[in-house]
Amino acid sequence: MNCLLILTVLLSVLWSSSSAGESKPNFLIIIADDLCWRDLGYEGSPDVKTPNLDKLRSESMHLKGMFNPATSCSPTRHSLYTGLYPIRSGAYPNHTRVYDGTKSLFTHLNTAGYRVALQNKTHVGPPASFPFEHMDGADDLTVTTAFVTRDAVQPWFMVFASNDPHSPWTRGPKYDPAKITVPPYLHDNAITRDALAKYFGEISKLDEQVGALMKLLADTNQSENTVVLFVSEQGSSFPYGGKWSVYDNGIHSSAILRWPGKVKPGSSTSALMQYVDVTPTFLAAAGIDPTKIDVGCPDASGATGFDGRSFLPVLLGETDTHRDHIFAQHTTIGTNGAIGPYPMRAVRDTRYKLIRNLTPDLTYTIGGIHKGEPLDSWKADAAQDYQLAERVKWLFNRPVEELYDLQADPYEFKNLAADPALVEIKAKLQKELDAWIIQQGDQGLETEKLANTRQGKSDESEPKAPKKGKGKSKKKVE
Numbered sequence: 001m002n003c004l005l006i007l008t009v010l011l012s013v014l015w016s017s018s019s020a021g022e023s024k025p026n027f028l029i030i031i032a033d034d035l036c037w038r039d040l041g042y043e044g045s046p047d048v049k050t051p052n053l054d055k056l057r058s059e060s061m062h063l064k065g066m067f068n069p070a071t072s073c074s075p076t077r078h079s080l081y082t083g084l085y086p087i088r089s090g091a092y093p094n095h096t097r098v099y100d101g102t103k104s105l106f107t108h109l110n111t112a113g114y115r116v117a118l119q120n121k122t123h124v125g126p127p128a129s130f131p132f133e134h135m136d137g138a139d140d141l142t143v144t145t146a147f148v149t150r151d152a153v154q155p156w157f158m159v160f161a162s163n164d165p166h167s168p169w170t171r172g173p174k175y176d177p178a179k180i181t182v183p184p185y186l187h188d189n190a191i192t193r194d195a196l197a198k199y200f201g202e203i204s205k206l207d208e209q210v211g212a213l214m215k216l217l218a219d220t221n222q223s224e225n226t227v228v229l230f231v232s233e234q235g236s237s238f239p240y241g242g243k244w245s246v247y248d249n250g251i252h253s254s255a256i257l258r259w260p261g262k263v264k265p266g267s268s269t270s271a272l273m274q275y276v277d278v279t280p281t282f283l284a285a286a287g288i289d290p291t292k293i294d295v296g297c298p299d300a301s302g303a304t305g306f307d308g309r310s311f312l313p314v315l316l317g318e319t320d321t322h323r324d325h326i327f328a329q330h331t332t333i334g335t336n337g338a339i340g341p342y343p344m345r346a347v348r349d350t351r352y353k354l355i356r357n358l359t360p361d362l363t364y365t366i367g368g369i370h371k372g373e374p375l376d377s378w379k380a381d382a383a384q385d386y387q388l389a390e391r392v393k394w395l396f397n398r399p400v401e402e403l404y405d406l407q408a409d410p411y412e413f414k415n416l417a418a419d420p421a422l423v424e425i426k427a428k429l430q431k432e433l434d435a436w437i438i439q440q441g442d443q444g445l446e447t448e449k450l451a452n453t454r455q456g457k458s459d460e461s462e463p464k465a466p467k468k469g470k471g472k473s474k475k476k477v478e
C-alpha cells in the first residue's frame with residue numbers, strides 16, 4: 001500500500017509539472033444503478049445521508065432538467081455513451097447492444113488521443129463499439145488509481161459504474177425503518193419501510209464510493225482538470241419507484257457536473273436535457289466539434305449525426321435553455337419476468353407529459369417490480385383500501401394515453417388525457433412524439449416484436465439496421 005501511495009505522489013508531481021499549459025480535460029462519469037433521483041440528500045431526501053454527493057453538488061452545476069430516454073439499465077447506458085436514442089441505435093430492450101458499426105464516446109475520445117476505461121458494470125455492447133479497458137470491482141480503487149496516473153500527459157475518460165443501489169439491498173449503513181419517511185408514491189407499511197431502509201443503506205454506500213473517487217482525484221492532483229458528471233441512472237425498483245416506467249421517478253435523472261474554472265460551483269439550471277446530449281457535450285468540452293461526428297448509425301432520414309446536442313453553453317452560463325422536449329420509450333420484451341409486450345412512448349416539456357401505451361388491452365406483467373415482497377404486501381393491504389387497490393391495478397393496466405401536469409401533480413397521480421381544457425396541449429405533444437418516432441425509425445409494435453433480436457452478444461447472424469433513407473439532412477428532432 002505504501003508503494004502505491006509513493007507511486008501516486010510521484011505521478012501526481014509528474015502530472016502537475018506537465019499540465020501547466022492548456023490541456024484537454026479528463027472526464028469522469030459516475031453512474032448509480034437503479035437510484036430514484038429524489039433519494040439523495042441534495043435533492044431534498046429527508047432521510048438519505050449523502051455527504052460526499054452533497055459536497056460534490058456544492059462544487060457543481062445541478063442539472064435539474066436532465067432526463068434519460070429509457071428506464072432500464074442497458075438502453076439508458078447505451079444512450080448516455082452513444083448520444084443516440086435506443087430505437088435508432090438498436091439498443092432498446094434490456095440486456096441489449098447497438099448495431100454493429102455504431103460508435104460511442106469511448107470511440108470518439110479514444111480517436112482523439114484519450115485512454116478510456118470503464119469500471120464495474122458494463123451492460124453495453126458489442127465491445128467494438130465500446131473500446132474501453134474494463135476494470136472489475138467498485139470498492140477497491142487500486143486499478144482506478146493505476147489508470148488515472150498511468151500517463152501524466154495523455155488525457156483520460158472513465159466511467160465508474162457502481163452497482164449500488166441496485167437490489168438486492170445488502171450493503172451500506174443501517175437505517176431505522178421506523179424513522180424513515182415513506183414518499184407519497186409508495187404505500188406505507190412495514191415491508192415497504194424495511195425495504196426502503198435497506199435501499200437507503202446502499203445509497204449511502206454509493207456515496208462512500210463517490211467520496212473515495214473525489215479523494216483520488218485530489219490525491220493525484222487531477223481535481224482541477226477533470227470534468228466530473230454524476231447521474232442517478234433510472235429509478236428504483238419499488239412499484240412506482242420509476243424503473244421500467246416512463247414516469248418522472250424513472251426518466252428524470254439527478255445530475256450534477258463539476259468542472260473547476262469553467263462551471264460555477266453551487267449553480268443550477270432547469271434547462272431540459274437528456275442523456276443523449278452528454279456525449280456531444282463532452283466532445284465539445286474536449287474541443288471536438290460534435291456536429292462533424294459520424295456516429296456510425298444513421299437515423300431514419302439517413303442523417304449520421306448525434307440525436308443529442310451539446311449543452312456546453314448551459315454549463316458555461318451562456319444560456320439557461322437547451323431543449324423544448326425530452327423523449328422516452330420502454331420496451332418490456334426481454335426484461336426479467338416479462339410476459340408479452342407492454343411498450344411505452346413518452347414526450348415531456350417543462351410542464352406536461354404525454355405517454356402512449358401501445359398495448360393497453362394487454363396486462364403489464366414483469367418481474368421484480370410487479371412481483372415480489374413489497375407488491376405482495378401492497379396487494380394484501382389493498383383488500384381493505386380502495387384507493388390502494390386502484391393504485392395497484394394501475395401498475396398492470398393503463399389506458400392508451402396518459403397526460404400529466406407535472407407542475408400541479410409531480411407524482412403523476414391524475415391522468416388528464418380526457419381533459420377538454422388540455423386538447424391543444426395534448427395535440428402539440430402528440431405531434432412532437434410522432435416526429436421523434438419517425439426520426440428514430442420506430443415501427444411501434446413491429447419494432448417491439450424484434451426486441452429479442454437486439455439482445456445477447458453480437459455475432460455473424462447480426463441483423464442489420466432497418467433500411468434507412470439516403471438523405472444527408474442533419475436535422476435533429478427534439
Ligand SMILES: [Ca+2]
Binds near residue numbers: 072
Ligand atoms: Ca439500473
